[in-house]
Amino acid sequence: MDPASLVLSIVGLTDVCLQSGRALLKKYRSYRDADREVGELVLLVDDHWLKMQEEFKYLQRIWNVFDSTHQDHLQRVIMVLHSIWEQANVTINGILGENPPGISVNNIALKDGVVRRGKYALRVKDSLKRTTADLQTWHGILRDGLFLMTLNKSSVIDGELKYAKPKVENGKTNPVFAFKSLRDRVHHGLRVPTSSTFLPESALHTERINMPFTSTRIATTHTGNSLVLTDTIRYRADDELDQVTTDVRDMANVLACDEVFECGLLPCSGVIKRMENARDVTRRSLTFEFIFRAPSLAPQCLRSVLIAGIDLPLNERFQLATFLAKSVMYVHDCKFVHKNIRPDTIICFQSGDHLLGTPFLMGFEKFRPAAGKTNHRSDNLWENNLYRHPQRQGKRPEEDYMMQHDIYSVGVVLLEIGLWSSFVLRSDEGADDFAPGPVLNISSLLRMSDQRKSAIEIKQRLVGMAKDKLPFRMGQRYTDVVVDCLTCLDEDNAFGSKDEFKDPDGIQVGVRYIEKILQQLQEIKI
DSSP states (O other), X not given: OOHHHHHHHHHHHHHHHHHHHHHHHHXXXXXXXXXXXXXXXXXXXXXXXXXXXXXXXXXXXXXXXXXXXXXXXXXXXXXXXXXXXXXXXXXXXXXXXSSOTTOOHHHHHHHHOHHHHHHHHHHHHHXXXXXXXXXXXXXXXXXXXXXXXXXXXXXXXXXHHTTOOSBOTTSOBOHHHHHHHHHHHHHHOOOSTTOOSEEOGGGBOSOOEEOTTOSOEEEEBTTTOOEEEEEEEEEETTSOHHHHHHHHHHHHHHTOSGGGGGGTOOOEEEEEEEEESTXXXXXXXXXXEXXXXXXXXOEEEHHHHHHHTOOOOHHHHHHHHHXXXXXXXXXXXXXXXXXXXXGGGEEEEEETTEEEEEEEEOXXXXXXXXXXXXXOOOOOXXXXXXXXXXXXXXXXOSSOOOHHHHHHHHHHHHHHHHHTSOSEEEOTXXXXXXXXXXTOOOHHHHTOSOHHHHHXXXXXXXXXXXXXXXXXXXXHHHHHHHHHHHTTXXXXXXXXXXXXXXXXXXXXXXXXXXXXXXXXXXXXXX
């Protein structure tokens, strides 16, 4: 199909989707005064439709920038969104009748009585709840796909976003402006005017509070005494310090905006840069302390939660898994790799009635640009190697780090979340010694003299644990996600060959990550 026809087809598809939504909203709005909850649900559906309208306009204008893989993915998502509107229309027609003239809560009461009106309202409310839940999932998947594409270099996208404004004509927030804000930071290093990435040491009080099982620390700002979290990165004197300073600045800029909250990441307020042992060339090192705004006063890492044995409801565990997958997607879409994904680097803040609260990915002390040079240096601690692909274990890993190595780490953590038991515990020998948890039967493998063989067998054992134990606890879809992550670099994997993922923009691996991992997790309902 030629480009003009492709644009025409996406215009038709998005227009039909919006028409179905508009027809449904007209019926829903007649019931928004039925009770408070119905009114709130109608507002949520209305908000989805208005945002979709702006996103579809943007999508239509940049459609030819997308490659066929991304186009196919987005077309399938839009078709699902259309089916959600259509199914809700069928349901509401079954309740109220098809295209009822002048339908409203009041004339239903006049015609059928107040009791009958209440029954109508209850059925409409059930329909609204199903619709909002489905829209929450699939509209999120649409935005993930748009976000992935927006971050790629293109003069067409630059032109479309150049004049994007924070608000649209109806005064609502423009969802496309968030794409512009994030794109500007990724490609142009833009921050809020007059602000600086690198802050003086006086920005924070000198005291740092350690948290159990994580290198992330708690601090307070010098002005206002606001709670912040810090991650510290240390580089040796023989590293390319000018380059790492640039990388740190770029990463801080990418994390500087509030939009990262919805991606499971904390906004970065800046970085404190220090030179240590400056007089001794052999011991000189450069440290960068990232400062992150914290949403509450009670942070704890996921490792602590797992060890404490808190009985977490299934829905919160699925939400935790989805947040983790989304945060990793964001880091990758911004052309970075994390290199340190473990329960120790996931920080949770209790909120409302949720036992676990909102999780955020931290532990950026090993990050680097996805296209940057790998230094092939690492520790050789088994408790860290457990979350590394066998190719990336040992003090001198054999393979350059790539996005799939992060995906493997996600798989190990998702397995741990599924079994809800810590794979790593403090041993009886001391505070800095660790032992495998009760569900992780790998002690004999850790004693093997051939570390390469040991790493491969531990990986195989993790895959076996996922296949044997997860289906009865978390369902088959969750199991498949975990196995796909753990086998993402196997010859016969769900993501394709390594050669397919050497495209400079990372579109192939990004789209498949959304489809195989994030989308599958978002669709799980209990």
